[in-house]
Amino acid sequence: MWKWLHPYAKTQNAYQLCERLLPWFVVSAFISFTLGMVWGLLFAPSDYQQGDSFRIIYIHVPSAILSMGAYSAMAISAFIGLVWQVRTAFMAMIALAPIGAVVTFIALFTGAAWGKPMWGTWWVWDARLTSELILLFLYLGVISLYASFEDKQQAGKAAGVMAIVGVVNLPIIHFSVEWWNTLHQGASITKFDKPSVAPDMLWPLLISILGLALVMAAIFIRRLQNEILRREIHRPWVQALVAEAKGK
Amino acid sequence: MQFESFSAFVDMGGYGFYVWLSFGVSLLALGILAFEAVRQKKVLFNAVEKEQARKVRIKASKTSATSQVKSSYSEAQASPRNEEMKQ
Amino acid sequence: MSMALKAVFERDLALAYRQRSELMQPMMFFILVISLFPLGIGPNPETLQKVGPGVIWVAAILSSLLGMERLFKDDYNDGSLEQIMLSATPLPLVVLVKVLAHWLTSIVPLLLLSPLLALFLNLTEPMYWALLSTLLLGTPLLSLVGAIAVGLTLGLNRGGVLLALLLLPVFIPLLIFATAAVEAASLQLPYSAQLAIIGAMLLISLALAPFAIAYALRVSQN
Numbered sequence: 001m002w003k004w005l006h007p008y009a010k011t012q013n014a015y016q017l018c019e020r021l022l023p024w025f026v027v028s029a030f031i032s033f034t035l036g037m038v039w040g041l042l043f044a045p046s047d048y049q050q051g052d053s054f055r056i057i058y059i060h061v062p063s064a065i066l067s068m069g070a071y072s073a074m075a076i077s078a079f080i081g082l083v084w085q086v087r088t089a090f091m092a093m094i095a096l097a098p099i100g101a102v103v104t105f106i107a108l109f110t111g112a113a114w115g116k117p118m119w120g121t122w123w124v125w126d127a128r129l130t131s132e133l134i135l136l137f138l139y140l141g142v143i144s145l146y147a148s149f150e151d152k153q154q155a156g157k158a159a160g161v162m163a164i165v166g167v168v169n170l171p172i173i174h175f176s177v178e179w180w181n182t183l184h185q186g187a188s189i190t191k192f193d194k195p196s197v198a199p200d201m202l203w204p205l206l207i208s209i210l211g212l213a214l215v216m217a218a219i220f221i222r223r224l225q226n227e228i229l230r231r232e233i234h235r236p237w238v239q240a241l242v243a244e245a246k247g248k
Numbered sequence: 249m250q251f252e253s254f255s256a257f258v259d260m261g262g263y264g265f266y267v268w269l270s271f272g273v274s275l276l277a278l279g280i281l282a283f284e285a286v287r288q289k290k291v292l293f294n295a296v297e298k299e300q301a302r303k304v305r306i307k308a309s310k311t312s313a314t315s316q317v318k319s320s321y322s323e324a325q326a327s328p329r330n331e332e333m334k335q
Numbered sequence: 336m337s338m339a340l341k342a343v344f345e346r347d348l349a350l351a352y353r354q355r356s357e358l359m360q361p362m363m364f365f366i367l368v369i370s371l372f373p374l375g376i377g378p379n380p381e382t383l384q385k386v387g388p389g390v391i392w393v394a395a396i397l398s399s400l401l402g403m404e405r406l407f408k409d410d411y412n413d414g415s416l417e418q419i420m421l422s423a424t425p426l427p428l429v430v431l432v433k434v435l436a437h438w439l440t441s442i443v444p445l446l447l448l449s450p451l452l453a454l455f456l457n458l459t460e461p462m463y464w465a466l467l468s469t470l471l472l473g474t475p476l477l478s479l480v481g482a483i484a485v486g487l488t489l490g491l492n493r494g495g496v497l498l499a500l501l502l503l504p505v506f507i508p509l510l511i512f513a514t515a516a517v518e519a520a521s522l523q524l525p526y527s528a529q530l531a532i533i534g535a536m537l538l539i540s541l542a543l544a545p546f547a548i549a550y551a552l553r554v555s556q557n
Contacts, residue, residue, distance in 0.1 A: 110274060145497065
């Protein structure tokens, strides 16, 4: 596998791989995301307790799950970059960070908009919302650390260390927040936390998760390409690429 | 299909505002992210193109400058540099 | 090797002693922040007792952040950090010693102030002992994890705010467990479980953080 993977550590090859993969991801992301949203909004049955406000789950849960997933992916690429000294891995890390931050924001926002009709207030210090908020802080920390360095090679390494520190902490944060929540609040909120998911609700939910994951992947591929271009802008292969694109 | 009419679909059983607000903001946020990614690539390509065009111009002005040196020394000293800086 | 470590330790203590006024500042900040709270939320003893542990811990985290930047900054500016890196002594060990010296000089004074602050916020005696034990176990953790971020932001001119931005979310679990321990003590409940968790976090960071700090310093030194 290493033999197969290794050439893609070279930025030019990674760029070309992205170029080849992008159309497939865009098409499949569009299809599955639309399918998930339409199914969730139009065809899935409404919850007997929460009525149609329950449909927010089809964007809230995917974004909550994938915000954590994007952070782990970011930390894994940081780890690859730090251990094997792969520059492309740092570029992947920093291409992912804003996507993860936006998805975390979506999870927070939809959580608040779901909380308003259910709990009566926009914000409740419930376990999931609190850990999402902390996750957003972690993302912003990595992004601003990267942005403060002039030398982007150094920036990648520094932000990578911070991403790994964050990912070691993430389970502890999650556990502590959950524990803190049960300590300070009764079971009044957890009633809504895990709606009993019937199969005809589960399928659209799974498709929404897949759809959002593919949308994020497509944006990530394009952002990775941009990052590679930005860092290698004076390299001959980029110059040739642009000249070729212009000629067409 | 869970809804009988389009207006029932928009109303979402009374929760329309919250449902459409959260879906709208989510789609908007993802849309901005995607748009930004697409736009950035164009910006980068344009930057490279500009630089290439500039290199071509520098080359052209240099060759013309050396030819002018042969005819009139003083003119060549003033014009090509200034032109380059204006652009 | 142990000679070199001892020399680093003694040097750091001597340097800290000569900059006493600078060391006083986080302590003053600590007291000031805590005296603001009774003024802000009213002097009702019961309210103060309820928010006391949280307030003391938040103030302790903030004031430890204030002094944190000193950890490597001077050594970085005058080049002695580079010398230490080039020496034969393993960098993680040197870093550990430096963190220990820093903890002794700038955080232990905060701990010594804590009885006074417990009086200010009307904490009961069992609450105070719980608070002191969480501070004793938790503040080395602050220094160790904080040193990683200090190492990373070393080369930046204005690293202070960024340091807080990076570290505060990471310290949240510590804050939760520490205040929960004090709260349990206020209800006469056992709090050894919370202490055990903080101790476990301390041990993990003791094992891993020196390597992360050393790597961070290498990144900054380039």
